[in-house]
Amino acid sequence: MALCLVTGGAGFIGSHTVDLLLRRGYEVRILDNLQPRVHPRGKPGFIPQGVDFVLGDVTNRDDLGRALRDVDVVFHLAAYQDYMPDFSRFIHTNTESAALLFELAIADRDRYPVRKIVFASSQAVSGEGAYLCPSCAGGIHAPSIHDQLSARPSSRANLPAAAIHIPRPRPIDQLKRGEWEIRCEVCGGKMEPLLIRESTISPGTAYGISKYAIELLADRLGRRYEIPTVCMRYTYVQGRRNSLYNAYSGVARRFALRILHELPPVVYEDGQQLRDYINVHDVARANLLVIEDERANHQVFNVGGGRAVTVLEIASMMQRAFGSPLEPVIPREFRLGDTRHTVSDNSKLRALGWEPAIPVEQNIAEYTEWIKEQSGTREGLEEAERMMRENGVLLQVER
Numbered sequence: 001m002a003l004c005l006v007t008g009g010a011g012f013i014g015s016h017t018v019d020l021l022l023r024r025g026y027e028v029r030i031l032d033n034l035q036p037r038v039h040p041r042g043k044p045g046f047i048p049q050g051v052d053f054v055l056g057d058v059t060n061r062d063d064l065g066r067a068l069r070d071v072d073v074v075f076h077l078a079a080y081q082d083y084m085p086d087f088s089r090f091i092h093t094n095t096e097s098a099a100l101l102f103e104l105a106i107a108d109r110d111r112y113p114v115r116k117i118v119f120a121s122s123q124a125v126s127g128e129g130a131y132l133c134p135s136c137a138g139g140i141h142a143p144s145i146h147d148q149l150s151a152r153p154s155s156r157a158n159l160p161a162a163a164i165h166i167p168r169p170r171p172i173d174q175l176k177r178g179e180w181e182i183r184c185e186v187c188g189g190k191m192e193p194l195l196i197r198e199s200t201i202s203p204g205t206a207y208g209i210s211k212y213a214i215e216l217l218a219d220r221l222g223r224r225y226e227i228p229t230v231c232m233r234y235t236y237v238q239g240r241r242n243s244l245y246n247a248y249s250g251v252a253r254r255f256a257l258r259i260l261h262e263l264p265p266v267v268y269e270d271g272q273q274l275r276d277y278i279n280v281h282d283v284a285r286a287n288l289l290v291i292e293d294e295r296a297n298h299q300v301f302n303v304g305g306g307r308a309v310t311v312l313e314i315a316s317m318m319q320r321a322f323g324s325p326l327e328p329v330i331p332r333e334f335r336l337g338d339t340r341h342t343v344s345d346n347s348k349l350r351a352l353g354w355e356p357a358i359p360v361e362q363n364i365a366e367y368t369e370w371i372k373e374q375s376g377t378r379e380g381l382e383e384a385e386r387m388m389r390e391n392g393v394l395l396q397v398e399r
């Protein structure tokens with residue numbers, strides 16, 4: 001059976017991918033440097049006994065070379081992801097390591113017989129996504145995101161292409177006024193969100209740019225050196241083992257930690273942001289599908305839950321899961337780098353036979369049960385927010 005290397009295999013998506021690979025009979029090796037912001041308590045207990053664990057850095061040639069020896073398939077999931085303004089680190093960790101993988105793989109094909117690489121990309125490559133401007137469209141409106149999800153892929157067929165915009169990130173002045181919705185850069189009108197396709201490219205952060213650069217490397221070098229690659233644009237992944245400590249691990253962490261410590265969940269912007277959350281088990285299944293299906297070679301896939309929910313709806317689900325009376329508070333804060341409404345069209349991956357199987361309510365219930373069993377949750381409670389505030393990432397509306 002093939003030997004798979006999972007970089008970042010001690011992390012959230014990596015560890016679930018490792019578990020599924022083992023269940024399907026693959027041999028597995030992990031390369032992970034146990035990044036302190038993700039693992040402040042060291043090596044997690046959920047790493048299976050029989051797995052070859054290489055402690056090392058994906059940006060280090062010797063570490064990566066050691067881990068890559070005799071490997072058939074690579075899942076390159078290790079990454080730096082956060083809201084911090086240390087921009088060069090995203091490029092260094094995420095993009096340089098992807099380039100290094102190719103460097104090693106083509107330098108010695110006998111030593112590194114890699115025949116496929118799956119790269120963790122992100123919805124962040126699409127930035128704010130795509131919007132229709134009804135004024136530019138002569139009064140034509142987009143169907144609601146919910147209707148688009150049930151009607152895809154034909155939902156965009158009747159919309160005039162000239163009125164479809166790929167917006168840049170919202171200007172900071174606009175956010176400081178508490179104006180959250182995306183405005184048309186041509187006429188200033190209010191726009192309506194469209195499902196994000198794989199062709200929508202507009203990364204708005206150093207993280208998103210680092211991931212798009214990975215996609216370019218994967219496509220160009222993968223084709224040139226005949227190493228099939230697949231780039232997986234995960235949306236917002238939820239589930240057990242998501243780090244309690246880094247800011248990037250999302251809304252479930254933030255709400256659950258607060259409710260656990262009898263504090264109300266704090267909602268950024270106005271809580272009406274639409275997201276397509278996905279469960280980590282569905283993501284792990286998608287990861288395995290693309291190594292086993294050659295139709296995925298040299299492709300990019302959106303990997304999203306296929307359902308749009310607001311952040312406030314997540315807060316309500318979390319309240320119900322905890323049986324908590326604590327209502328969310330909305331202090332009119334926002335994070336630089338957040339997007340407004342981002343819901344991906346997952347039909348390209350579904351055409352390969354994959355379906356997200358776990359509803360958001362179950363994600364939240366599962367996560368809630370897990371977090372209650374964890375120790376050290378108080379450490380995670382304020383740390384990420386404190387760092388974001390100190391670094392000018394978490395800001396307040398100026399009244």
Ligand SMILES: NC(=O)c1ccc[n+]([C@@H]2O[C@H](COP(=O)([O-])OP(=O)(O)OC[C@H]3O[C@@H](n4cnc5c(N)ncnc54)[C@H](O)[C@@H]3O)[C@@H](O)[C@H]2O)c1
Binds near residue numbers: 010038079242
């Ligand atoms: N979780 C999400 O919602 C989400 C969404 C989109 C994309 N992604 C991408 O999926 C991948 C996995 O994300 P995750 O949520 O499991 O993250 P995670 O932080 O839980 O796991 C990442 C792992 O990589 C390790 N790591 C970090 N830097 C490393 C380095 N230089 N060398 C070796 N190991 C290193 C960390 O120690 C950690 O175990 C990442 O590439 C991420 O960008 C995640």
